[in-house]
Amino acid sequence: MPDISISLIINGENHSATVEPRKTLADFLREDCRLTGTHLGCEHGVCGACTVILDDRAVRSCLVFAVQADGADVTTVEGLAPVGSLNPVQKAFEAEHGLQCGFCTPGFVVSATALLQRNPNPTENEIREGLSGNLCRCTGYQGILRAVRSAADAMTENA
Amino acid sequence: MKPAPFNYYAPTTTDEVCTLLSDLGDEAKVLAGGQSLVPMLNLRLARFEALVDLGRVEALRRVEVTGDRLTLGAMVRQCDVEERDDIGAAVPLLAAATPLIGHFQIRSRGTVGGSIAHADPAAEYPAVALALDAELEIAGGSGTRTVAARDFFLGTWDTVLEPDEILASVTFPRWGSGSGFAVEEVARRHGDFAIAGAAVGVRVQQGKIEQATIALFGMGPTPLRATEAEQSLVGLEASSVDAKAIGALAVATMDPSEDLHASSQLRRRIGATVVSRALGRAIQEAGVA
Numbered sequence: 029m030p031d032i033s034i035s036l037i038i039n040g041e042n043h044s045a046t047v048e049p050r051k052t053l054a055d056f057l058r059e060d061c062r063l064t065g066t067h068l069g070c071e072h073g074v075c076g077a078c079t080v081i082l083d084d085r086a087v088r089s090c091l092v093f094a095v096q097a098d099g100a101d102v103t104t105v106e107g108l109a110p111v112g113s114l115n116p117v118q119k120a121f122e123a124e125h126g127l128q129c130g131f132c133t134p135g136f137v138v139s140a141t142a143l144l145q146r147n148p149n150p151t152e153n154e155i156r157e158g159l160s161g162n163l164c165r166c167t168g169y170q171g172i173l174r175a176v177r178s179a180a181d182a183m184t185e186n187a
Numbered sequence: 188m189k190p191a192p193f194n195y196y197a198p199t200t201t202d203e204v205c206t207l208l209s210d211l212g213d214e215a216k217v218l219a220g221g222q223s224l225v226p227m228l229n230l231r232l233a234r235f236e237a238l239v240d241l242g243r244v245e246a247l248r249r250v251e252v253t254g255d256r257l258t259l260g261a262m263v264r265q266c267d268v269e270e271r272d273d274i275g276a277a278v279p280l281l282a283a284a285t286p287l288i289g290h291f292q293i294r295s296r297g298t299v300g301g302s303i304a305h306a307d308p309a310a311e312y313p314a315v316a317l318a319l320d321a322e323l324e325i326a327g328g329s330g331t332r333t334v335a336a337r338d339f340f341l342g343t344w345d346t347v348l349e350p351d352e353i354l355a356s357v358t359f360p361r362w363g364s365g366s367g368f369a370v371e372e373v374a375r376r377h378g379d380f381a382i383a384g385a386a387v388g389v390r391v392q393q394g395k396i397e398q399a400t401i402a403l404f405g406m407g408p409t410p411l412r413a414t415e416a417e418q419s420l421v422g423l424e425a426s427s428v429d430a431k432a433i434g435a436l437a438v439a440t441m442d443p444s445e446d447l448h449a450s451s452q453l454r455r456r457i458g459a460t461v462v463s464r465a466l467g468r469a470i471q472e473a474g475v476a
Contacts, residue, residue: 032195049195049238052229071188072226076292085266085295091225092296095195096218096242139292160377161290 034098038063039107047094054078056094057104065105065134069163076162077135079142080104086142105134108141116186117141117179126175128166135162140176149184152177190228194237201246201326201355204239208351209328211237217353218242219262219301222293247300247355252277258358261300269294278359279472280319280368280388284311287370290378303339304354306346306409309380311370313340314410318386318402321359327352340409362398366390367472371465372404373457375448381405382449383457385437387465391425391473401433401466406443406458413437413462425470434463 035044038061045060054071057063057080069075071090078089081103109115117140120126127133136159143150143158150158155176164172198204208215214236218224227233241247247262250271257277259268268274268285275282288294288302288311302312303323316323316336323334328351339346348354362368372384383405390398399420401413416437420428443454 030194048192050190050192050228052189052225055189072229073222073293076290079292082295086292087295088222088292090229091221093195093221093225095197096221096240098197143291157377158291161292 032095032098034095036097036099037101039103045094049093049095051094052090053080053082053092053094053097053102054089056097057089057102060094063104063106067131067134069131069135074163075132075135076139077132079135079138079162081138081142084145086139103138105138108137115141116183117144117176120175120179120182121172124175124178125171126167127171132162132164132166136164136172140172140179143176144180144183148187149180150176155180188229188231190225191231191234193228193235195240196237197240197243199243199245201244201353204241204244204353205326205328205351207239208353211239213350215239215350217304219304220264220296220298221301222289222297223301223305223307241300241353249356250274255361256358257281257361258356259299260356261298261304261354263299265294265297265299265302266291268299277361278319279366280315280370280386281312281359283368283370284315284386287311287372287381287384293378299357300354303357304346304348306340306342306344307380308343308408308410309382309384309405311372311381311384311386311404314384314386314402314404315370316357316359317410317412318388318400319359320400321357323354324356324358325352326355331355337412342408362388362390365392365473366398367469367474369465369468369472371461371468373461383443383454383461385458385461385465387462387469389420389425389466389469389473391470394424394426396420396423396425396428396470401437401462403437403441403458403462406438406441406454408444411441413441415439416462420466425473428466428470430463430466430470431459433466434459434461437462 067077069077216235218240247260249260251258372381438458
C-alpha cells in the first residue's frame with residue numbers, strides 16, 4: 029500500500045507529508061498536524077463535528093481523504109482567528125451561550141463562519157438550514173441560533 | 188471507523204481513468220465527490236483494492252450551455268449547480284433539486300455525475316435526469332457511448348455502467364418558454380434522504396399544457412416516471428388541472444418498499460402528495476396562476 033506525498037496549506041502554513049491513502053483529512057489534521065480542534069464524532073458524514081474549510085468551502089473532513097486535499101488550502105477552527113483572539117462567530121458563541129460541552133462546537137463555528145461568508149445576512153430559516161448539517165446533544169440549539177444571528181448582525185454592522 | 192487500506196490513483200485524463208479501470212478490474216472503485224462512497228468505506232460496508240479519483244480530471248468539470256441543451260461534466264459539484272445562474276437558468280429543475288441534496292457541506296463535495304452513477308433510489312439528481320430524458324455520456328476502455336436516462340438505472344445502486352466505464356457527462360435538454368418546474372419531497376429532517384419525492388415539469392402554451400413530465404424518487408428501486416399521469420395532463424387547461432387526482436394517478440401502479448421510516452402505503456400517499464404539490468408549483472411557475 030504505497031504511501032503518497034502531499035503538500036497543502038493549513039491555516040496559512042505549508043505542510044508536506046507522506047500519508048497512507050486511506051487516511052482521512054480529519055485524521056491527518058488531528059494526528060499528523062496535531063490540530064486537534066477538528067473533532068471526530070460519527071466518522072461517516074452525519075454529525076458535522078469535523079467540518080473544515082477546504083478551498084473556500086465547508087466540508088466534512090471525515091469524508092475527504094488527505095490525498096484528495098493535495099495542493100488545497102485548508103482552514104480549521106484553529107485558523108479562524110489569530111492565536112489568543114476569536115472571530116465574530118466564536119465571540120457570539122461565547123456571549124450567547126452557544127455551547128455546553130463543546131464537542132460539536134468546532135464544527136458549528138466553522139459551518140457558521142462559512143455560511144456567513146457566503147450569505148452575510150441570512151434569514152432565520154437560512155440559519156436553521158445552514159446549521160442543519162451539524163448535531164449538538166447539549167444545547168437544544170437555541171443558543172447556537174442566537175449566536176449565529178448575533179454574529180451576522182455584528183459582522184453586518186462592522187462591514 | 189476507518190476505511191480498509193487501498194491503493195490510490197489520481198489520473199488527469201478520462202483515457203487514463205479508463206485504462207486504469209480496465210487494468211484494475213472490479214477490485215477498483217471510482218471516487219467522485221465521495222459523499223456516499225466514503226461513508227460506506229469508513230463503515231467498512233464496502234472495501235476496494237484501489238480507488239481511482241476523478242478529482243484531477245479537468246475535462247470532467249466542463250459546463251456547456253447552448254440554446255437547446257446543457258451539458259455538465261460528471262465532476263461538476265453540486266454547490267456549483269446551486270450557485271451558477273447560467274446552469275439554473277438553462278435547467279431550472281436542477282436548480283430546484285439541488286438545495287434538497289444533503290447539507291451545504293455535502294454539496295461542497297458532491298458531484299452531478301457521482302449522484303447519478305451512485306443511483307440511490309431516493310436521490311434527487313437521478314430523478315431529474317429521468318424526468319428530463321437526459322443523455323448520459325459513458326466513457327470506457329472500448330470507447331464512448333451514450334445512454335438515455337430511462338435505460339441507465341437498473342436497480343438500487345445499480346446502473347448499466349461496466350466496471351471499466353465512468354459516467355463522463357450529462358446532457359439535459361432545455362425546455363422553451365412557458366415552462367415551469369418544481370421538486371417536492373418529504374424527509375424526516377432537512378437534508379435526510381427523502382421518504383418520497385417528485386420532480387415535475389410542465390410547458391404551457393395558450394393556457395393549455397403541451398408537455399408534462401413527472402418523475403418520482405424513493406418510490407421503487409430506481410427513479411420512476413409516471414407516464415400515464417403525464418399523458419393525462421397533455422391538452423388540459425393548465426388553470427383547471429386537478430393536481431390531487433394527477434398525484435393519485437401517478438402512484439396508482441407503484442409499489443414502493445417499506446422501511447423504518449414509512450410503510451409502503453404511507454410512501455404511496457406521500458408520493459401522491461408530492462406530485463400534486465410539485466405539479467401545482469410547476470404550473471404556477473409556468474405563468475398560469
